[in-house]
Amino acid sequence: MADTSVLLRAEALTKTYGERVVTHVLKGIDLKIGGGEFCALTGPSGSGKTTLLNLVGLLDRPTSGRIVFRDRDTAPLDDDTRTRLRARSLGFVFQFHHLLTAFTAAENVLMPLLAMHRHREPWMRDRARELLAEVGLSDRADYRVIDLSGGQQQRVAVARALVMDPPLVLADEPTGNLDTQAGEQVMRLLRSFNERRGTAFLIVTHDEHIAEHCDRVIHMVDGRVDSDTRNGLDESE
């Protein structure tokens, strides 16, 4: 019977790169993310955190194993179906915010809506402004993103990740490029969305302090899950 509380399930995921010199980045990952969870994915550099994030974010395909999203196996899906599923169900916050520099803050936020509906509608702009207000940038909606500070840009990226109201947001070092204060602000923002909307977060981080904000910490070492603790209690078994 399907476990409805499970949002995303990764089963025996492996990922290797290279043909002559083969690098095994992930060596069999089993992972479940439930709805509304606020998880940190930690581990040393090269442990496979970002690779795992890209796989569960349907940006990349595993070498073996499968990812089941809301009881739907994503392996047989073609690229466009994966893109549609990603657009509807997953939000992304990247380390370098990855905003579109040619567009304003509001346009960046509504871009996923625009890509899905193919035409600009007035309600999209309202939705973008609403989210920008929630991240404290209502007065910066019409600014080009290159004119915003690093912290502001990251908050725009958070608003963009939430514009489709996805059940799960994946964040790759969302504070890695910010000073402590701006980093704290972004984390508080993520946490408030988690609490108010029930959005699940999987946050890749090096920062122990940030991991402490999270209810669950998945620690990876050398392509494997080394420990999985929820509120300090080991979840592995």
Next chain:
Amino acid sequence: MPFELFVALRYLREGRLQTWLILAGVGVGVGVIIFLSALINGLQQSLIDRTLGSQAQVVVRPPEEMPRILPRTDSALVSTVVQRPPQRVRSIVEWQRVMSLLERTPGVMAVAPTVAGPAMAVRGPGSTAVTIRGVDIASYESIVDLPGQVVDGTFDLTGFHTVVGTELARQLGVEVGGRVRIQVAGDRGGVYTVSGIFDLGNQDLNERWVFVSLRGAQTLFDLSGGVSTLEVRGAQIFQAETLAEQIRDRTGLDAESWMARNEDLLVGLRSQSQSSVMIQVFVILAVALGIASVLAVSVVQKSREIGILKATGTLTGSVTRIFLLQGAVLGTAGSLIGIAIGTTLALFFAGLVRNPDGSPTFPVDLNLWLYARSVAVALTVGVLSAILPARRAARMDPATVIRNG
């Protein structure tokens, strides 16, 4: 505004210098095509107008007279030398019937009966060989606009009136109202009053052609009601040879098109067109390479953003369309700039040198079809040039470009 167009226009706006440079490139390219086409088409049209300003598209004559075979004699051995008989002015047999047949032939717009033959024009001690052209003004006008080319007097051929060319008038020292004696073989002839002087823009014709009434020419050449030629105007000037062929097949008469009579001119026009096409092909190639290279650079510059677009839900097809649209916009906008450049250049050139009569020495032919074709070519080239960059963008793996920052 559709999503893809919104992104495409923003990218073009963002790469301001790059966009303006390629727009200028496309503009100059299309401008050269328009200028060149307008100039060459204008020159060709003017040459054709001049040629057909004095000639019918198809001239129908009786077949040449052939040598007659001697009757056979059984008892004698005959040594024969076959010689072509001298050609004389003859009438087309049952020309009214032939004329009505021609009028019913598809593609024929007008037919005019004429009489043409050699004669001498004499005034005092001066004389010169001329070609008499007996025409019925009403029907001949629909073939060649002769009255429009009269520079002095009127085109009056009633009774013993004649219209001569400027060169003949100069040679014989005759003016409007003066008299000229026309003499044909067999001592037939008459004295004609010059009612008008024409200028066909061709020295030879201005010297040789003498117009009289159809009836007058029939009398001069003893054709009594006959006509030596039927002159035809077709619907399409470049279909004249096909029309002549049809007429030959239908009537069994000789039919010669203006194209056959002016083969050298046509070869010249054709070579001119071919060299113009060659230049246009190379210009289009340069424009295509320009657009393709700008978009290829843009794909590299935008690779990170393409990755973000794909990661945040933009489908591969939309990414392709974003770049194809950029090519289309560059092509279309560039061609509009090109139309402005080409038109300005062509009009400037046309106004630069003028003939004594005030007409431009280099006439240009600017028309809507030329503009529409230029926009269509530039649009197509823009989209085609964008295909490779667009495919490259569509193939980009979002995970890779995001990982590489």
